[in-house]
Amino acid sequence: MNQAKIQELFNEPGCATNRAKSDSARKKGCSKALTPGAAAGGCCFDGAKISLQPIVDVVHLVHGPIACEGNSWDGRNSWSTGGDLYRRGFTTDLSNLDIVHGGERKLYKAIRHAVEIHKPPAVLVYQTCVGALIGDDVAGVCKAATERLGTPVIPIDAPGFAGSKSLGARLGGEALLQHVIGTIEPPDPGPTDINLLAEYNVNGELDQIRPLLARIGIRLRTAITGDARYRDIAAAHTARANLVVCSQAFVTLARKMKERWGIPYVEGSFYGISDTSVALRGLVSLLVDRGADLKLAARAEAVIAEEEAKAWKALAPYRARLAGKRVLLYTGGVKSWSVIAALQEIGMEFVGTSVRKSTAEDKERIRSLTGGDAVMIDQLPPREMYRMLRDGEADLLMSGGRTQFVALKARTPWVEINQERHHGYAGYDGMVALVRQIDQALANPIWDQVRRPAPWEG
Amino acid sequence: MAQLLNQPKPLATSPLKLSPPLGAAMAFMGLDGSLPLFHGSQGCTAFALVMMVRHFREAIPLQTTAMSEVSTILGGMENVEEALVNIARRARPKVIGLISTALAETRGEDIAGDLKLILARNKDLAGTRVVFVSAPDFEGSLEAGWAKAVTALVDGLAEPAPARREPLPRIALLPGVHLTPGDVDHLKDMVEAFGLEAVALPDLSTSLDGQVPETYVPTTLGGTTPDEIRSLGRCRLAVAVGEHMRPAAEALHAKTGVPTVLFDRLCGLEAVDRLMVTLSTAAGCPVPPKLRRARGQLVDAMLDGHFFFGGRAVAVAGEPDFLWSMGHLVTEMGGRLAAAASPVAAPHLAELPCEQVVVGDFDDLEDQMLEAGRIDLVIANANARQLCRRYGTTLFRSGFPIFDRLGAAHQTTIGYRGTRDLIFQLGNLLMEGHGHDSTAAPG
Helix, strand or coil: CHHHHHHHHHHHCCCCCHHHHCCCHHHHHCCCCCCCCCCCCCCCHEEEEEECCCEECCEEEEEECCHHHHCCCCCEECCCCCHHHHHHHHECCCCCCHHHHHHHHHHHHHHHHHHHHHCCEEEEEEEHHHHHCCCCCHHHHHHHHHHHHHHEEEEEEHHHCCEEEEHHHHHHHHHHHHHHCCCCCCCCCCCCEEEEEEECCEECCCCHHHHHHHHHHHEEEEEECCCCCHHHHCCCCCCEEECCHHHHHHHHHHHHHHHCCCEEECCCCCCCCCHHHHHHHHHHHHHHCCCCCCCCHEEEEEEEEHHHHHHHHHHHHHHHCCCCEEEECCCCCCCCCHHHHHHHHHHCEEEEEEECCCCCHHHHHHHHHHHHCCEEECCCHHHHHHHHHHCCCCCCCEEHHHHHHHHHHHCCCCCCCCCCCCCCCHHHHHHHHHHHHHHHHCCCCCHHHCCCCCCCCC | EEEEEEECCEEEEEECCCCCCCCCEHHHCCEECCEEECCCCCCHHHHHHHHHHHCCCCCCCEECCCCCHHHHCCCCHHHHHHHHHHHHHEEECEEEEEEEEHHHHHCCHHHHHHHHHHHHHHHHCCEEEEEEEEECCCCCCEEEEHHHHHHHHHHHHHHCCCCCCCCCEEEEEECCEEEEHHHHHHHHHHHHHHEEEEEECCHHHHHCCCCCCCCCCCCCCCCECCHHHHHHHHHCEEEEEEEEEEHHCCCCHHHHCCEEEEEEECCCCCHHHHHHHHHHHHHCCCCHHHHHHHHHHHHHHHHHHHHHCCCCCCEEEECHHHHHHHHHHHHHHCCCCEEEECCCCCHHHHHCCCCCECCCCCCHHHHHHHCCCCCCCEECCCHHHHHHHHCEEEEECCCCCCCCCCCCHHCCCCHHHHHHHHHHHHHHHHHHHHCCCCCCCCC
């Protein structure tokens, strides 16, 4: 791995957390050292794959032993409105002989085979720990394959042991910047073209965003990478503005697109009602600054006013049902404060919210929303989480799949809110969907029965 | 007799293979108070953990030595030591399964040697048994890792039978990885019906059968205890299920002297009959009435069900002994095993009642299905869903992983009762696909 590149990715001037650090702290980078025997979470390769796999029409080829792809394929809920090539697992499945002799020839043959059979617009090749350890030159093979096969073959150099999932996502963005974006000039660039960065179309969330953009008159060139086509990402440099939905993953990509092609960006979120409006306004203002029709702003305000009113109206009936319910929010990915604001609006209370991956700015907003530090949690060991729920300190846990069973075993309602979730929660409709889901979880009749002891227990 | 097609190919598409460390970790899930540890990068653990969580719908204790690029190059002993000490302090497990991955094995670490040094110099580890399993990802599949873990547990923990003491009226069970918690539960029931005790190694039926404990437990809860493994030598007989359990059965016999018998499968009338004879002999008593009635029900299910299997083309994909069990049942009911795929070669697969068995992935199964023409039913894990959707074929989800259906842990396909229910489920799917569905509206 290129240490200089990792250093550069860690020192992101576009990142508020990074800016707030001292020089020496900044040099250490933002990945926390992992503790053997007490670590949780995915690896660098996992992060790269999550951030790029939503490109639906390419072959995602994993160069490594079976664990890396065999244990993970078809496991993510990024939807496609096109084909399903991206969902099929492709791997060189390195055997012991490959490890002895080197895997480069096998990799080349694998790429050739994939290109011949599936004729994709590109092949993305993911390096893994074992490929890196035996010194396979993935970049070299990709270069040779690109030249001989006439199909772009792109190396994603993010082996698992290089660092965290978050670093992997950033390395994925770096690869797009280096090899993909700007390689195709589209015939139809328009004055209101935008990209959504780090939007992965989890459970079809783009369907909750695209109609809003369309009504305002904004054209989505591509999401990077949800439901994306390779050629659209290659033409993403012609967009007039970028919206970074998850800054952790792609803020560096946004900054570099600004430097290279002059595309301004804004960070925002489609989780929560007011946040959706802020994000839309931000986009419109960038576009208008760059010469888009002024009517865009008026249309945006009309859509925002109508959608906000509709959403609040849809949420109103839940106020009576959910007011006073206490939520424990434990997540890294979704920007916590935006969900908090919306749920507080209908009267729900927060007994805790994780700020593991929140920026200083995020924390400040959480503080002002909840009136103090008390609810901010950095780490919550599962044992303590179980105790809180078992003792009835919260009525509901909202978290990622990893802690699902802590809640369920404590016989506590649980709502899933991360990558692997099974519902889309983006935009105005998405917020209503989330509240509906919360209501269904809390109101389900099983809780009464499952909490009751068996008749023979006291 | 089947021809085993084992052409090495550069590209696996829609893999059928799973990693051996995952199989080994699953074996440790069937031990009480256990916490397996992968010696690799944290992704090795995360992927395996998520797969088991999605399949069993349970919290899965599994840790990582969290190897970085630097520690991989310099050697991972320090990471192993730190991980073991951390786990012992925080979770106090009775057993830690230290499982190597491709990462550690590619570098060629002497993990067993390192472990001796680590155990000798850490008092914190005194109360914990650490069992090392070498399971590089590049050798074998799920079965290989599971079998290696069970063999390592036998070698590491079982003790020879005490001299001049009568064996207990107890049967040791060595279930293969293709047996679900429900299967193991049923197998133990059958043994106990003969008035014998049953000890399974591993025993998923008491650890991953879905319980709601009253406290938070950071290790496994339920499963075989270390004491039960130690005293395996006092069993009257050991019953291993699945060809891949042969090395574990041989290790148990060598270590303890307990007579062992290996059943290639426990699905199908004749197969279960053989088990009944074995258990009846071991118990010295006739087959109990309840099991005789169950046999009658299976015979009747075969009579009722055979209409819907006769002449139908079925595709089966999975680990060798899963394929062996399902493939035989389908053909015993009159169906045709029209396509068969296994992620790894196993000699006994050449005895399957079909023309060809392809060693490969779901793409190879798809090719075979296309060659075969019409396929009425596919039996495989949930990863077959994409190809079944493409071809509009019905999928019966079985094996591992099943991440998009409930109750995977309780699917029971062994014994008279399990076989009976399997025939009903498969028969119903075949019935639907054949216009026999009486509830369908006419026209």
